[in-house]
Amino acid sequence: MGNRNRSGPVFLAHSLKGEEWFAEFEAGTMSAKPDASDWEALAALTARLDELHSQLDTAESRSQIAAIYTLEEAIGEAEAMREQLLSRLEDRVAHATAA
Numbered sequence: 184m185g186n187r188n189r190s191g192p193v194f195l196a197h198s199l200k201g202e203e204w205f206a207e208f209e210a211g212t213m214s215a216k217p218d219a220s221d222w223e224a225l226a227a228l229t230a231r232l233d234e235l236h237s238q239l240d241t242a243e244s245r246s247q248i249a250a251i252y253t254l255e256e257a258i259g260e261a262e263a264m265r266e267q268l269l270s271r272l273e274d275r276v277a278h279a280t281a282a
Contacts, residue, residue, distance in 0.1 A: 221268075221272055221275075222272075224268065225265070225268055225269070225272065228261065228264060228265050228268065229265065231261060232258065232261050232262065232265065235254055235257055235258045235261060236258065238250075238254055239251065239254040239255065239258065242254055
């Protein structure tokens with residue numbers, strides 16, 4: 184299943200861009216114009232989702248029920264974060280092109 188300390192949203196928050204970026208994202212105070220780091224964060228989150236799905240496949244093949252539930256929860260949280268990030272990026276791109 185991998186290192187438990189590296190799974191879930193806590194790892195995602197720290198691995199993307201650090202505490203400042205995550206705090207701005209959560210508070211909705213990110214600048215109106217997306218920059219390269221926003222797209223890098225999206226790429227990192229997508230890569231993390233791929234890793235979690237791979238771990239889930241392994242856990243399912245080994246019938247590791249507890250790991251399956253843990254990974255499914257982590258995937259759900261990561262997918263929700265990714266959807267929020269995508270939505271904010273889309274809004275910011277639309278705002279930047281309208282200005």
